[in-house]
Amino acid sequence: MTLPAHLAPAAPSPLEESQLVLVLGGVRSGKSERGEAIARASGLPVTYLAFADPDDQAMAERIARHRARRPPSWEVVEVGDDLAAALASVADRRLLLVDGLGTWIATVLHRAGALAAQPPADAFASARERVTAGVWALAARAAKAPTVVVAEQAGEGVLPPDAGSRLWLDLVGDAVRTLADRARTVELVVAGRPLPLGAAPVVGFGGAIGGVRGGSPRAAASAATSADPGAAVAAASDPQLARLRKHGDSELAAGLADHAVTVAGSRPPAWLYRRLREALDERAARYPDERAACSALAAWHGRDPAEIVPTNGGAEALWLLAVALRPRLAAVVTPSFTEAEAGLRTHGVAVTHVVRTPQTGFALDARAVPETADLVVVTNPAAASGTLAARDDILALRRPGRVVVVDEAFVDFAPDPDAVSLAPLDLPDVVVVRSATKLFAVPGLRAGWLVAAPPLAECFRAVRPPWSANALALAVLEAVAGAARERRRAATRAAERRADLAQRLADLDGVETFPGVAPFCLVRVPDGARVAARLRELGFAVRRCGNFAGLGDDFLRITARDPRANAKLVAALGRALADSGG
CATH class of the missing domain: 3.40.640.10 (Type I PLP-dependent aspartate aminotransferase-like (Major domain))
Incomplete structure (x- = not known):
């Protein structure tokens, strides 16, 4: 696609800086659902650009179905033929989901008269220029903020043999190739199954979105099996995965009393x-x-x-x-x-x-x-x-x-x-x-x-x-x-220890303890990170819960031990709270 000189950016964004995910597919392939799943999984606020014409009765049912799938918190912007103007209205902090690039291109062609039986003389050139400007604006936006584009795979489907339809096919193909050249990852959806395209895929958007992979050779790692055929596992250096893979045993160190690992007992019976x-x-x-x-x-x-x-x-x-x-x-x-x-x-x-x-x-x-x-x-x-x-x-x-x-x-x-x-x-x-x-x-x-x-x-x-x-x-x-009897005996002992710990915690000011049946107590304390650090200084390891979705640094998980160990832990917790001002 050749961009007119007056519309050309100074230089295309390099591939490694792109935050673009391109999802391709044929008609009814499941590509829209895949794009929505990627956007939803990001955890980011989402702006959805909608191209379908709500006045088209044939599209009304499909539009309603798409709207029902989308979370109510998503911002929806309806776009006419000026994609560049619509993009300028979307905040950079939001993930942009563009669903139906081919639909937008068809709208541009229609409004330029390029699909008419007798198109105006300048219809093709005018439509091509408008599409080119929109595609480059989309690529430029993806260089600075997360963007998911859902597009038709050019040539997948039956097209009427007229000049306007052939132009649509050319423009879709050119647009997809332009975006693919700048995408962090490209997927082809076939029968509802996403197939990653290209070599050395890794997690995209800095690990913010599961199921999205892109191409940094430094971070890539291959896998023999994957949910998507031919895909690679996410890189071990991905910060989000590192956060997910931190558990209670990582809190332990020599000399610390273990109230972090959720194992009832220190050795097998x-x-x-x-x-x-x-x-x-x-x-x-x-x-x-x-x-x-x-x-x-x-x-x-x-x-x-x-x-x-x-x-x-x-x-x-x-x-x-x-x-x-x-x-x-x-x-x-x-x-x-x-x-x-x-x-x-x-x-x-x-x-x-x-x-x-x-x-x-x-x-x-x-x-x-x-x-x-x-x-x-x-x-x-x-x-x-x-x-x-x-x-x-x-x-x-x-x-x-x-x-x-x-x-x-x-x-x-x-x-x-x-x-x-x-x-x-x-x-x-x-x-x-x-x-x-x-x-x-x-x-x-x-x-x-x-x-x-x-x-x-x-x-x-x-x-x-x-x-x-x-x-x-x-x-x-x-x-x-x-060993049914041994199972119940061990569970009863663990329940007694948990009840003992919960009772002792209830005597501390500033500690909120949540009910449960597992061999630990979840508590919320002021300035939990500092309290946990002070407990380590006092010789006790507890599980910090900042990497659990839905919790935060003020939550600590404390495994119950025998009453004597529980008493020592609670005394140290009281001191840690006092030292931290809690």
Whole structure:
């Protein structure tokens, strides 16, 4: 596309500075839904440029459908044929979503008379100049602020054999190539599936948007499998992923009393330790065989062994979601264990948050999940607050075409786990992720499993690495599955310790403690970051919660220990609050 001299910018923005994501597709391909998912997942305020003519009755139904999908907070600007003027009205701090570049080009052609049976002499030149100016204005805007452009893939569809239609095809093709040359990433949507185009993709917009990748060779990292065929994993240096992958164990250091890691106890119970010694003698010299563990877990949950998939801890099951299920838009209910989101974003899946707030007691509202989400991930009890949702509240998340994944890492601490767990329910669209780590203090063995209907279970089994669960982890799963009395005994002891900690915290001024059933207390304190730092100076590690979506630096998660340890921690917390002015 040759730009007239009086309209040409001084120089095109270099590729590495672009914040443009280009989404291409044919008619009814799902490209609009993909563009909206990318914009929604960014977490940024969005301005949506709408090109469809609301007076066109044939378009009325489609416009209404698009409006229903968009969050009410989005700003919508209707554009005529002057795209450059519309762009000038959009604040740089907002993400710009341009949906229907071909529709706008058609509008320009129509208003210039280029689609008429007898077009005016200057119609083609006038339309080409207006389109060229708009496309370059769009490219210039993307050089300074996040921009998502949804456009028709030139040539995908039947066109009438007239000069105006051929001009439309030329202009769409030229516009797409101009924008693609300057885009951080380009995707082609085919049958609702986004396919990344080009080499060395990484997370775009500085990591602000999951499911968007672009091309910085310094940051790129390749992957053998991905939610999008041929995609690469996000770079390890991505600041957002680094933030998601910080957990309680990162708070620990030599000499600190551990109230940060959510493991009930400092070592496995004696009976489990004996089973581990036996397994080490009997199984270490052989490749892992998971059949006995699957049968034991199936008997526990009342399921078939084919519905049990052992994994390298619950975290591996969550990291397999993208490649096993290939979702288009994942809704993650937060605050929660962040590895599910980290895995989804790394594999290019757009992620949106459904935030449970302290103002509502971290209640779960299924209506807050976007209807377009085909995957919902929720922890129960919640990993940050310890809040337990009723089984019916979790089941309310189900929708046709959607898979619901329930991370039940803490469910054994519930007063009646079997009454709230979804593991015993034979549901075709629900995946339950479990772990033996928390209750029996074996985080180093990575003993996890998932429960799902056979078709879903096979999806996960097909993408697992071979021998995913090691022999000792399988021995743990087999032993825990048959140890109902030991499970209840450990849960009762953890509940007593939590109640002791909660009571002691209630005696401190300036500390708000939230109810829960997990082996920790979530508290809110003034100037939480400074309080946590002072606790470290006093010899105590707690979990800072600033990287949980929906929480902030004033929230701390404190794992309950025995009463003596709890008393020491609470005394140190009182001193830290006094020292920080709280």
